[in-house]
Amino acid sequence: MAMAFQSILPTLPCFLPASNLPDGIDAPAVARGFATLGAWSLDDFTSDAMWRDSVALTGTLRTFYSAATVSAGWTERCFARQVHAFQLNPDAARVVRPAPGLGWINIPFTFATNTPTTTCSGFVSLVRGEGGWKIWLLRTILEQFDGYPNVDEPPQQPPVPIDGAEYECVIVGCGQSGLSVAGRLQALGVSYVVVDKVSQVGESWLQRYESMKLHTPRETSHLPFGRTFTDEYPEFLSRQDLARGYQAWAEKYSINILFSTELVSGSWNGDRRRWTLHLRQNGEVRSIACTHVVMAVGAGGHEPVRPHYLGEDIFQGDILHTAQYNNPHQWRGKRAIIIGCANSAHDVAEDMVEAGLASVTMVQRSRTCVIPVEYMPTRAADTITTADRNQYSAPLALNWQLSRLHIRAQIEANPARFDALERAGFRVDRSGDVFAHVHERYGGHYLDVGNCANIVKGLIQIKSTSPNHPIRFTPSGLLFSEGSNDSHLPADVIVFATGFKQNVRDTVRQLFGEDVYDAVDDYWGIDNEGEIRGAFKPSYHGNIWFLSGTSGHSRYFSRFIALLIKAGVEGVEVPVYRGVPGKAHEVEEVGGRGRGRGHKN
Template identity: 45%
Template sequence: MSLSILENLKADLPPASVPEDVDVENLCAGFCKTLSSLNADHFTPDAIWRDMFALTGSSRTFYGADNIIQTWRSLIQCALPESITYLKQSARKIDLGESNWIEGTFTFEIDEAPARKCTAALSIVPADDGRWKIWVLRTFLDKLQNHSSVDKMAPASQMNGDSKHLELRHDRKDTFECVVVGGGQAGLSVAGRLQSQGIDYILLEKNEAVGDSWKKRYRSTKLHTNRESSHLPFNRTFPSHYPQYLGKDDLARGYSDWAQYYGISVWLSTTLVSGQWHEDTRKWTLVLLKGGETRNITTTHVVLAIGAGCQIPMMPTYPGIETFRGEIQHSAEYYSADKWKGKHGVVVGTANTAHDVAEDMVAAGMVSVTMIQRSPTYVLPAEYYEKVQELSWNADVPTEIADQEMLTVPLAVSRLISMLVLHGMARAELERFDALEKAGFKTVRYGDIIYQVFDRFGGHYMDVGASAKIAKGLIKVKSDALPVHYTTDGLRFSDGSELKADAIVFATGFVGTMKDTIRELLGSDVADRVEDFWGVNEEGEVKGAFKPCGHSNLWMHGGTTTHARYMSRYVALQIRAALDGTPLPILS
């Protein structure tokens, strides 16, 4: 999918027209009556409505006042919002300098099955006629009536009298309401949410310990986003004694402690081998390899939390590889550069992993480190992004509130806000990017982080320190020609130049999709019915993830630490409603 999908979404930020002296509390409270009888004139012409499982049974975004009200009226015929209440003291002014608006939060209930409690968040602006109108409407499902909160859960010691994993208690079980495959942040988040809803589940983790999905990565692996945005559900998984940018061992320890604390039901050293859907019973039969033994289990729902499905390392091929006397690795195999001390290192690629590997090579004492850049790269200084994140994800704001503030915003709007703020920071620090380009690194100074994360799924660099090493010459850059041939001691390039290398690491990504993995595990009949996983659709919603994916009782889950955590609540709520026999009604 091209960048034009995001560029063409019908969204604009409002001008800075909110009066300084407006009483935001009274203004927002007055919209209770408006929400009970919405019509097109209550919206700006370019208004946007994003519904997350409250009325549409999915995650949908609608553009334009007429389209919004037509869809709204069709939905409330069967699911009428009632008991609309303004959340006192929720009103606030959002001021981005050249753009501003007022936000307020409301609660409402829907009695039609499944009975549920929901939230509406309004972004309102003054119109030309002097009236206040809705620019962005966000509605999202909070909880199912007669069930516990999906955002809170007591520790295992309070529920079960101990804080041990529940693995042994479930060891001989062979029937479950839900099976979650994959024990990274996505799988753990879903497992915890399922447990909060009283669902009989088991989490399958192929590694020997919770957290190994991070622990076994290359030594210098670290998150490039801040600690407060990286927690798992229910608590602050990483207290203040953890570093601001969590390393792989920090993540592994935090995940393990969290799973222990909440008594997450997990089978370790367990791999899904194959599965089959039975239309008559509406259940799955799964074949597992558990501790070296084959085992069959039955489940009603399956959640795949196994990443984007990009499992096969992608490496460019050049002639002459048989003559090269050095060592070649893909980043998937890479652990550290210690054994190459005093040697010449080359990294092919310039996204996050490539920078991490290059920094590791410098730290290991390699005599030279060179990155091969094949195309310009969006460089986003981590401190820029951290300033944005810390407005919501900080020690003073509950994580579930921060998630609600940030992750319910339509992607089309998030994109415009992020570019406005981040580009402004970049323009104020031109010398930082000038130094990179002087060193030969081709930068995209004013990129689109929403595109990188939600459509391209990477390909950028969140700068946590490597850019300064490039500017200082500690990491050199070759960006004026492409590799075309191996030599005995390095690479030859399209401009005829040669580069000495004793070790070459290809940080060039992976191939494959979630569909490929589903085809391998669950068969072509299932794979042919599911939507693609990740990327942005024509509404500006992520494809395939978190919602009905095209096949009954199958869910795909993943993404960044923030999205894996927050969106897991909706996966669990949908499964709970379906198990109750009252699935969320889905707008076709």
């Protein structure tokens, strides 16, 4: 039985500010009056202030909480990086009102650093407190290293010519993450190659089930450098749409990809600071060398996981995981059981109803977070780059609060929709915590694009396993424990929609061995600062990087990985701050190339 999901996000000290900003408040005037220009002291912050730094001053992704910590950290890092040229942009100040009684004023700013020489941006969010306007939220973002090409502008040249044996970076995986970082490395003039087992861009999507489509709008799905998917594409992209868009993007920028190529193993030479990678292509194994490796293979690769019950060998029907599922036509007129109730399970169930199966039953192992797709927050009508900075530079705990605030209000205003599901036997988690599911559980929710109506209409039956559970297969179905009596559910096909292996760190151990495994963090989930573990940032190893997640994660955070790889290639030191602000004895500066130190949670 699946265990109830426990999120760490509610435990983080993030609080939305109660602030009744008057209508018509002049945000630019407030910004002009806030002229301390970055020389902020403890008194300038609210007691519950937060600071999220995206590589600009810490060399990594960090979130700090409380006035004392933020103030100390800001002062320390500004001194260490020699911050200067700080400039507010009061004309761009805006009022933010996420709900009645809540509000703040956002002011963008820019600054520069000398060690290393960079240009950076940020946002300061003000609320009115005792003694005037105070900083509730501070965000800082590395934009560029001075003297190098712009990571956010499309590549102007094809990939750097190489001899095929040694690269500055090898990217494993040519999905949305691999393509995003490849394009940005090419923009920066870094020699790279992408390797993937597939034979063409987008094939990993084409291998999914026929009816597969995204449950998020088209506008969230672009790759870097503009709109990958123009208005000719549907609002919810199918697998064919994704493959077509990615193929066109890769061709447009001449992305350097080795297809039908599998990374089978590799080793790290710490003295030479070089990887040796062994690739299998056309049945032969050859070796290449590189300085950096980017693992863009998803949070846990593509290895399915599922429970196993006694008696599989006697079941006379078909057993498969959604990874093997294509379409339901061969089972028309037959009976199906689907184990699981998240996105893929609903897609398969809807498929089966439309294909005319005699019965479709979903086995629900725990309450499921269901969000009607129209409840999801819409992105601001900004450029993609601006919208990404606004969204992804904020602390995850804040985005979680705002997402839940928006979605729960709609759930509470429309209880009948969820009551109908409960009457049909489907147990609904009404917390609205889809953000937590994506960032901590890496799934387990359903963005309702239509299948809940089939459940309410009785076209799909629900079998709850709480407190009961499957105990074994029979020749004609599954037997469930029901206290003193057991019940039998007949089936001709059983589909496990139970997800995939979720920690790519295990893949690192298989490919590169224990020493590299010990020098990287577990991948995905939330750490005690509210940052995604292992993702988008330097590891203690320093020369291996991890990128996956939604299209937005891939598009935005690929810029930081590319920038830091470029810095490493050019010998630009970017120290990583892993200390606690205000506690000098706990400060640790690790060079951007890493020290190969182990780090485990």
